[in-house]
Amino acid sequence: MKQRLLFLGPPGAGKGTQAQRLAAREGLLHLSTGDLLRAEVQAGTPLGQEAEAVMASGELVSDALVLAIVRSRLEHHAGGWLLDGFPRNLPQAEALESLLTSLQQRIEQVILLELDDSVLIQRLLARGRADDNAEVIANRLQVYRQQTAPLIAHYESQGLLRRLDGAGSIDAIEERLASMLVD
Ligand code: ADP
Numbered sequence: 001m002k003q004r005l006l007f008l009g010p011p012g013a014g015k016g017t018q019a020q021r022l023a024a025r026e027g028l029l030h031l032s033t034g035d036l037l038r039a040e041v042q043a044g045t046p047l048g049q050e051a052e053a054v055m056a057s058g059e060l061v062s063d064a065l066v067l068a069i070v071r072s073r074l075e076h077h078a079g080g081w082l083l084d085g086f087p088r089n090l091p092q093a094e095a096l097e098s099l100l101t102s103l104q105q106r107i108e109q110v111i112l113l114e115l116d117d118s119v120l121i122q123r124l125l126a127r128g129r130a131d132d133n134a135e136v137i138a139n140r141l142q143v144y145r146q147q148t149a150p151l152i153a154h155y156e157s158q159g160l161l162r163r164l165d166g167a168g169s170i171d172a173i174e175e176r177l178a179s180m181l182v183d
Contacts (some may be wrong), residue, residue: 001026001182001183002097002108002109002183003028003081003108004080004081004105004106004107004108004109005022005080005082005083005107005108005109005111006082006083006087006107006109006110006111007085007110007111008110008112008113008151009111009112009114009115009166010113010115010117010120010141010144010148010154011120011140011141011144012115012119012121012123012124012127012137013113013114013115013120013147014065014081014113014115014123014166014170014173015085015113016034016035016084016085017170017171018113018174018177019082020128021170021174022082022174022178022181023082024137027080028079028080028081028082029071029073029077029080029081029082030081030082030084031073031081031082031083031084031093032084033066033070033083033084033088035085036069036073037055037066038055038162039168041055047065047069047171050062050065051065054177055131056136057139058136058138058139058143059143060088060089062089063089063092063095063119065088066088067095067096068181070083070086070096070099074100074103074105075103079171087151088147088151089146089147089150089151090150090151090154093151105147107128107155109160109180109181110160110161110162111164111180112152112161112162112164113164113166114163114164114165114166115165115166116167117141119136119167120141121137121141124137160180162180164176164177
């Protein structure tokens with residue numbers, strides 16, 4: 001079973017749900033930069049104060065800030081991990097690669113969760129998080145296309161990418177995912 005994974009895909013594709021299940025089942029560390037940032041906002045830390053307005057607009061918070069969060073969590077963790085929502089652009093991917101090199105680790109597989117925009121928008125509107133209103137969702141999808149989607153070709157060229165259809169029940173997707181990760 002692969003132990004060091006990235007989850008890639010547009011907002012609303014189900015990365016968080018699947019990542020959480022897989023991490024619990026396999027005893028992996030689940031690192032969601034979105035969740036970690038929301039916790040900082042909630043706690044009112046300086047980092048959270050810096051991130052709050054950016055997140056509310058659907059833009060990306062600074063690479064340095066997210067990288068610091070990821071580094072502090074991966075540095076002292078020896079076991080497997082699953083990154084969800086990071087990297088979100090090429091500079092973050094490059095920073096992750098150098099961090100992993102210094103930790104003598106490597107990404108074993110990248111899972112791309114794919115779903116049509118119309119379904120994504122429906123799911124996000126139904127979820128109703130603070131940044132889940134129509135205007136901000138449209139911006140998040142655009143940010144995804146412009147900044148995050150280039151990572152697909154990046155990981156494809158490294159032979160790491162696997163595509164997972166995000167349509168269907170949570171259980172069905174979980175099963176398809178599990179079968180992709182067998183060595
Ligand atoms: P979703 O997957 O639904 O887009 P997330 O919970 O992953 O939502 O992220 C919510 C917001 O947190 C993003 O719109 C962005 O502002 C910020 N964020 C999360 N991860 C990153 C990252 N790696 N780089 C920059 N900003 C991020």
